[in-house]
Amino acid sequence: MTPGAPERAPRVLIVDDQTLIRTGFRLILTARGIEVVGEAADGAEAVAAARELHPDVVLMDIRMPTMDGLEATRRILERAGDCRVLMLTTFDLDRYVYRALSIGASGFLLKDVTPEHLAAAVRLVGTGDALLAPQITRRLVERYAADTGRTPESVPAELAALTPREREVLTLMGRGLSNTELAAELTLSEATVKSHVARIFAKLHLRDRAQAVVLAYETGLVRAGKR
Missing domain, CATH: 3.40.50.2300 (Response regulator)
Structure with missing residues (x-):
């Protein structure tokens, strides 16, 4: 353009x-x-x-x-x-x-x-x-995602390609944090956060943030009712 x-x-x-x-x-x-x-x-x-x-x-x-x-x-x-x-x-x-x-x-x-x-x-x-409104999406996923019984301590095979920092970013995304909130939580620049998010999407073949939220719950990174 x-x-x-x-x-x-x-x-x-x-x-x-x-x-x-x-x-x-x-x-x-x-x-x-x-x-x-x-x-x-x-x-x-x-x-x-x-x-x-x-x-x-x-x-x-x-x-x-x-x-x-x-x-x-x-x-x-x-x-x-x-x-x-x-x-x-x-x-x-x-x-x-x-x-x-x-x-x-x-x-x-x-x-x-x-x-x-x-x-x-x-x-x-x-x-x-x-x-997506993160809060609505999170409530939606909590209501309908199956509880896998997985815990963050055991890294699911689906997430093996991610670095520890990328798993941390994905967890916070699953909890509904925006890029600005992620940057504040992790003491990073928004540009760095965007880079992490882009790499997560590429490695896990995700289209966007909505799928990332769903995956965070389905792999046990985030549990319903937990923050």
């Missing part, structure tokens, strides 16, 4: 079995300069549309006929690693949202989201970032 040039708005695919919701979201996004490249009424249509249209961001309803949003998300992300999926849900503590984060969704939005928040969320995720 040329320095000083405006950032390109993400291209969006809207997936929901309710026509009024799709229409409303399309109007909201296009009015704010975000291109909607297509719509789909179920998961199967979404997978086909994503393959044809190559959107940057998919707004994906979780519960739909024919193929639900979870299976559609899994298939889309398997084929298009650079595509981002934002889940649409009615409840922020939904077990389906937890499963969606586990398979690579970049965050979730409630269907009663404000127009401004919707547009901002799509733009944020379109840059490759994750959209």
Whole structure:
């Protein structure tokens, strides 16, 4: 991108079995300069549309006929690693949202989201970032992640590639700390923290912070109810 040039708005695919919701979201996004490249009424249509249209961001309803949003998300992300999926849900503590984060969704939005928040969320995720409120995500994971019985004293095989410092950073991420809070907790610069986070993502093949939180619980680095 040329320095000083405006950032390109993400291209969006809207997936929901309710026509009024799709229409409303399309109007909201296009009015704010975000291109909607297509719509789909179920998961199967979404997978086909994503393959044809190559959107940057998919707004994906979780519960739909024919193929639900979870299976559609899994298939889309398997084929298009650079595509981002934002889940649409009615409840922020939904077990389906937890499963969606586990398979690579970049965050979730409630269907009663404000127009401004919707547009901002799509733009944020379109840059490759994750959209999640750490406290909500942590409560979500605590509710639905299985207690593995593992303890931080025994390093899970999945985390063997990490250095002790990187495991410490991942643990704190799992507890909901932002990069700024991580820097303060570990007495590091934010740039150093960002480097640690980037290496963790690369080594563990994580898409974003949402998956990191899930993994921290599933490997026992963080236990439900523990801080």
